[in-house]
Amino acid sequence: MNWIHKDLLGVRDLSREEILFLLDTADSFRDISRRDIKKVPTLRGKTIITLFYEPSTRTRVSFEIAAKRLSADTINISTSSSSVVKGETLSDMGRNLQSMRPDVIVIRHNMPGAPHLLSKILDCSIINAGDGAHEHPTQALLDLFTMREKKETLDGLKIAIVGDIAHSRVARSNIFALKKFNTEITCCAPPTMIPPGLEELGVSVTDRLGEAVVDKDVIMMLRIQKERGGTSYIPSIREYSSFYCLSEEHVGLARKDVIIMHPGPMNRGVEISDRVADGAFSVILDQVENGVAVRMAVLYLLSGGES
Amino acid sequence: MERVLLDEKSVERSIIRITHEILEKNQGSKNLSLIGIRTRGIFLAKRIREKISQIENREMPVGVLDITMYRDDIGMLKTPEVKKTDIPFTVNGMTIVLVDDVLHTGRTIRAAIDAIMDLGRPARIQLAVLVDRGLRELPIQPNYTGILYTAAPEEEVSVKLREIDGKDEVVLSTST
Numbered sequence: 001m002n003w004i005h006k007d008l009l010g011v012r013d014l015s016r017e018e019i020l021f022l023l024d025t026a027d028s029f030r031d032i033s034r035r036d037i038k039k040v041p042t043l044r045g046k047t048i049i050t051l052f053y054e055p056s057t058r059t060r061v062s063f064e065i066a067a068k069r070l071s072a073d074t075i076n077i078s079t080s081s082s083s084v085v086k087g088e089t090l091s092d093m094g095r096n097l098q099s100m101r102p103d104v105i106v107i108r109h110n111m112p113g114a115p116h117l118l119s120k121i122l123d124c125s126i127i128n129a130g131d132g133a134h135e136h137p138t139q140a141l142l143d144l145f146t147m148r149e150k151k152e153t154l155d156g157l158k159i160a161i162v163g164d165i166a167h168s169r170v171a172r173s174n175i176f177a178l179k180k181f182n183t184e185i186t187c188c189a190p191p192t193m194i195p196p197g198l199e200e201l202g203v204s205v206t207d208r209l210g211e212a213v214v215d216k217d218v219i220m221m222l223r224i225q226k227e228r229g230g231t232s233y234i235p236s237i238r239e240y241s242s243f244y245c246l247s248e249e250h251v252g253l254a255r256k257d258v259i260i261m262h263p264g265p266m267n268r269g270v271e272i273s274d275r276v277a278d279g280a281f282s283v284i285l286d287q288v289e290n291g292v293a294v295r296m297a298v299l300y301l302l303s304g305g306e307s
Numbered sequence: 308m309e310r311v312l313l314d315e316k317s318v319e320r321s322i323i324r325i326t327h328e329i330l331e332k333n334q335g336s337k338n339l340s341l342i343g344i345r346t347r348g349i350f351l352a353k354r355i356r357e358k359i360s361q362i363e364n365r366e367m368p369v370g371v372l373d374i375t376m377y378r379d380d381i382g383m384l385k386t387p388e389v390k391k392t393d394i395p396f397t398v399n400g401m402t403i404v405l406v407d408d409v410l411h412t413g414r415t416i417r418a419a420i421d422a423i424m425d426l427g428r429p430a431r432i433q434l435a436v437l438v439d440r441g442l443r444e445l446p447i448q449p450n451y452t453g454i455l456y457t458a459a460p461e462e463e464v465s466v467k468l469r470e471i472d473g474k475d476e477v478v479l480s481t482s483t
Contacts, residue, residue, distance in 0.1 A: 003386045028373065028389045037425045040376040070376075297389075304386040 003301045007119045007126040010135035011177040019177060022297050023145050029300070030293035032069055043070040046103040046303050051093070052129070053079045053109040054227070058264055058288060059129050059138070063106050066295035072303075075102075094118045103303050107131075110227075125302040133167045133228055139263050140173035142294040146287050147218055150259050154181040158255075160212045161203075162188040162244065163222030163271050164230045166195045170263045171222060175201050188212035190240070192233040209244055216254040220261040221246050221272045237270055246272045251281055259283045312438070312456055312464070313477035321453030322351065325435050326358040328451050333402055336363045338430070340401045342370035344419055345390060347408035350470040351437060355406060370394035372405075377418035398427040404451075408466035410436040413447035438477055440464040453477075 001021045011019070032040055048067045050060055060076065067074045077097075079085070084093065090109070094117075097105060106127040107115050112134035119126040130136040148154050159178060165171045165187050178185055185203040187194065194205055206212050213219055224230040224240065234240045251258060260272075260282045268274050277284065313321065333339055336359050343352030352369045360366055373390040381387070405419055420432060433450040441457035458464050458479060467476045 001388070025389050028391045029376075031392065032376075035426065040425065041421070042376040042378075042381060300389065301386055304381050 006302065007115070007128075008137050008298055008302060009115050009119060009126065009128045011137045011140050011173050012135065014137075014177075014180075016180040019141070019144065019180060022141060022294070022301065023148060025301060026141075026145055026290070026293040026297035029296040030290065032296070033289070033292055038069050039071060040069065041071045042300060043067070043072040043303060046070075046072040047101065048072045048074050048104045048106065048299065048303075049097055049102045050074065050076045050106040050129070051079075051097070051108070052077070053084070053107075053114070054130065056108055056129070058291070059108065062288070062291040063127075063129065063138075063295050063299075066292050067299055069292070070296055070299060072103075072299065090114060090117060091121055094122050098122050098124060104299060127298060127302065130169055133169050133172070133225070135173045135176070136169040136263075137173050138291070138295055138298060139170050140177040141298070142287055142291040143170075143174055143220070143261060143263070144177055145290045145294050146261065146283055147259070149286070149290070150283060151217055154178070154183060156182060157217045158184045158186075158215060159218040159220065160186045160188060160216045160254075161220045161222065162209060162212060162246065164193050164224045164233075165189045165198065165222070166193045166233070167225035167228040167230050168222050171220075174220065175203055179203075186212045186216070188244075190234055190244070193230070209246070209250055210253065213246075213250045213254045213258075216258055218259055218261060219246065219251070219254060220263075221266075222263065223265065223267050223271055241270045244271060245269065246276050248273070248275050248279070251276055251279070261287060263287070308481045310479045311476060312479050313454055313475075315475040318437070318453070318468075318475040318477065321437060322354050323358060325451045325453060326355050326362070329355065329404055329433075329435065330359065330362060332433075332450070336365055336367060338400065338402050339404065340367065340370065340396055340398065341404050341406060342372050342394065342419075342423065344405065344407040344415060345371065345373045346471065347466055347468050348372075348406045350468045351408060351435075352404075352406040355404075355435070368396050370396065372419055372422055374415055374418040374422055377422045379414060379418065392422065394426060398423055398429045401429050403429045403432045404435055405432060406435045408437050408468075409464055410434070410439045410447075410449055410452075411442060411464075413443045413445035416447045417445050437466055438464055 064074045104125045106129050108129040112132035114131050115128035187203050187205050262284045341352040343349035371393045373392045375387050375389045435451035436449045437453040439452045439455045463480045
């Protein structure tokens, strides 16, 4: 397959074939992280900037490790220590960075569409590492990678996505990606956390966790997006957890070989119990490992092509 | 215009001779490992393994090497597809015989050597190719050669193997 995209702004823009091609590429890159010498020269001489307007540990470190294992040079900018605090706009920041000739800019921003803006005004590749409540494509891709690894195929999977759907870019990107395969998706949350018209994306909706998990191959738990006002949609955290905290009893209602996923960071005791998070069905740490491989594949495909 | 450099029988004879040369030079198959370079090198390596097992009565693993991550032309052409490398043994202290179908510029072998070195420290690396078509761009020479044919730059040497092409043949073609 010939990869044609300069940027990765969302999984919505990718075809089923492109997603599978990317996952296959990631599979080849994953072995590198398991060797003694965790480095290949593939992207030597490339410069990758991570520009994060929101806090992040997993995603930023994952991108940086991915880039370094491909021998690219990385520069990390977090806005608290940058000229953003002096009032510089995103476009000015982007143009200034471009003058230093990076090959890829990885951006996380609280405003949906921020990566798309940069993509329009800059020549280098842009990767969306999360834009507001819109998309988080590499998270969805690593989730699909993990599901395919554990279940062998994506087609036919029954998946429950539980939590603050309204404010979750992870939910949105996963729905966009999984709907390109023959999957059944059930979204579960209190009615206030279900965006109107969600069913139009081809998913079913329930507000009962006990119903949502029945017969599922995959249960994906999401945290409440406090930074996007998530807590004002529920009476209290304690009440939320009494209805929506995934317990071992819930897991018992799903398929016997169910996998439990969470994009992190987890709020133990709120959306997921300790015993489930650390239990035999949890693949949460596999997701993190696979994240590096998927991001290596994305960086390779975006910056490996004809220049 | 096409010309057959090696037919089915000659391919078979070349592989038999290469196998004997490998065993002669290394005084048997002890500490010996075969690594085939994707795609046709894998099938050639498997055939050499088969011959070695007949002669030495010993099974040895064959590693599969994809050199894409070590290419020196990434960014100059369409993104090459990265496939899996699968070396199911340690390379430390081993004599590695790299197997490929055609030796041309030597750039693939340079990449393959770098890739193997990142997996450990082999005692030595040797190179077996079915065809050496000349026109080297790097100082790399094979230890075992099926046929040496110094082709002109506009000539193309292609190896066909029954495992994927349906028949064994080495063909020279000239693009007009």
